[in-house]
Amino acid sequence: MSSADLTSERDLPQRETATEGDVAPEHDGPRDTGMDDASLHRWLARAWRTPPGIIGALSSVDHKVIARRYLITAFIFLCLGGLNAVAMRIQLSGPQRGLIGPDLYNQLFTMHGVTMMFLFAVPIVQATGIYLVPLMVGTRNIAFPRLNAFGYWVYLSGGVFAWVSFLLNMAPDVGWFAYVPLSGPEFSPGKRADVWAQMITYTEVSSLAVAVATIVTVFKQRAPGMSLDKIPLYVWALLVTSFVVVFAMPAVMITSTFLILDRLVGTHIFNPAEGGDALLFQHLFWFFGHPEVYIIFLPATGMVSSIIPAFARRPAFGHLGLVLSLIAVGFLSFGLWVHHMFATGLPKLGASFFTASSMLIAIPNGLQIFCWLATLWDGRPVIRTPLLFVFGFFFIFVIGGLTGVMLASVPLDLQVHDTYFVVAHFHYVLIGGSVFPLLGAAYFWFPKITGRMMSERLGRWHFWLAFIGFNVAFFPMHLVGLWGMPRRVYTYPAELGWGNINLLISAGAVLFFLSFVLFTFNLLHGVLKGVPAGDNPWDAGTLEWATSSPPPSYNFTRIPIVTNVEPLWAERDALPVATGLRVDVRELLISTVAEAHPDIREKSATPSIWPLLAAIAVGGTFLYSIFTPWAVVWGAVPIAVTLVGWFWPKGDPEDEE
Amino acid sequence: MNQRPVADLSGLPTFGHGPRSPTWWGTLGFMALEGTGFALAAGAYLYLAMSWPNWRLSAPEPNHWPGTIVTLLLIASLVPNHILNRYAERCAIVPVRIGMVVMSLFGLAPLVVRWFEFPALNIYWDTNAYGSMLWVLLGLHTTHLITDVGDTIVLTVLMFTRHGYSGRRFGDVGDNVFYWDFVVLTWIPIYLLIYWVPRLG
């Protein structure tokens, strides 16, 4: 397969031969100026299409195609992680059940935790961003589309790696944060902890790649006129999140690399007997781990900020305040990590500082909630399924926030540390703060992605089932935690009297799981039989609704020009657009960072199989490296070859300018 | 949705240097995340150094000379690097080709010296945590160096092919210059940390 095959069906313009001189050559081709819609569509569709066939599909660099794969994959991992949880809950539904032994239980809660955090929550918010951000800023593809495709393949291989290990009884069993010394060479012989370390590396490589692509898309590819004050709140949220990823994820990569070095080549970084330190692991891990919560939560607030104005029928109240809170939360999220370590005996003063900062972060979060309520108050809310899920988010997240403030005080934390109170707290925060908004977002943007509506009636059933199931499953966990039930135990004796409440919890968990079955049914029903949606079924105001549903490969026939935060509400009759781009090659507009003045007509990368090959090389190296450190040396060769293949120009006009 | 054309982009250029180009921002993004990684590794080193009153854990001093030679080479390389940048901005193909060859050599030279730097640490990675951290810091920077030198060499070859003479390639050269500055910059604190901080204690 050569790249000539990929482009053979295109009308390549005759390339001018470069002549020596001190100015780089200019190529040219037909422009969209004055072109009628039908020919414009024909040209653009040819320039931007994903080539047919299997190889073509694997070569795709269309952000929508990649995002769709990401979304489906992350959803499958949610279901797998959910099955882990259901298995745990069946085992815990009564005292001393013999269904699952301690060894398998350890793997189950670890797989549940890592799957939910690294294979579901982070990837799915990034995937949503990959789909929506380019559309919302009015451009034709994400920046560095091949890097983005590479990110997906690395993520997929990391997830498959973890789950195949699970099937081989080789899954990590040291908890999702894999503390040393438990995960160190002395107490975890075998490969299980190595699987943890390397699956972290895979997924973080992919998150970092996507974060960089997202940042550059927002900085440089905004439609003309979309100055900083007109960037949609969702895009702001993803921008801030991507920055948090860039500064937080390296910490966990360093942690997992240090761990694997200690385990594999005998370094002593975490070994106190030889001058290392076990708490260092916790510091490094939570320097990432706390911001991780905001990596999951901030995009969800962006979704809420998109859904509320659409259904309140007015722009968000306090746009600037919402943006500033996002940025403040992004910064503050780096100042809180030690609150996960109160039980380790830190100096008192240090602990008080982190208590204070943990409470401080409630201020910008509170401000956001205030702005949303004000938007609803002042608007004329239309209650549809997406908005129901937003209400669910308010309710659940506020409870999670309250228990969070409780846990931020050291004396209380010392009492309930490692009990089910904490399990209840973080599920209220994670599911309330992220899963409910995501479900709302699914109903909200499903019509854009598929061109069809999901059923509103099933949607309401889904909401109530999820809301009730969730609270039945997780609220009693607070109580049983206060009664002293520790987390990560595979069973408990009958004399403690925890049987009934655990049965209730398990019943709630099953209900909650069933709500996802209903959701899946609604998704499939929508794809197959949903009512056609039209471009803008909710009459919302941001740019993704200006194009057809689903959007064409090139997103917009002409690049829109933005005059307002809700551009479609400001320009009801006709959308102002810019002309003058080439239509025979993948051309898009680069604009200036602050004002979004048009600056450069840039070429966007063409489809390529090399990102997949590079991901295979990288993934193979990571896999091999849990067996021998030489993997890094041997793996460097295929990695280098595939990267050269990736970047070497193939003679497409896109490569040359 | 109906459209009304209000602006014309046809006169815009097709490439730009420095912060005008998305690749420059992408490079900056990768610098930010790699820099964070370096900072955290250095932080881990200092954390351990401060946790142990007898830090260096009675290991012998490292021999700083190979490291010092690497430092001098890296600093010297900044001069041709920036001359190269100026030619790249002017899209002058012949001087850019020469400059890329020079920079490839300036990349390989410290790598050769680096080979002697590891034994000059006078300790193995598995002796104690001090040794582990030295090898980790030096290893991190070496990985960094190898990747960038590899990248530079490939780009050099590319500049000699028919693909070399294009605005996009000159932009790539500019980004390569930018990234090399970063490789040099990250080395300085690591150099001080490996060779001079232990001497303080």
Ligand code: HEM
């Ligand atoms: C079907 C819904 C879910 C149920 C029934 C459920 C249930 C549970 C239970 C019972 C535990 C505690 C296991 C133990 O300590 O013995 C647990 C742990 C955990 N859950 Fe969930 N969960 C669900 C969804 C989620 C989601 C959506 C996330 C994240 C976005 C999540 C993240 C975690 C994490 C990080 C842990 C800690 C794992 C560890 O201790 O290492 N869970 N879950």
Ligand SMILES: [Cu+2]
């Ligand atoms: Cu936290």
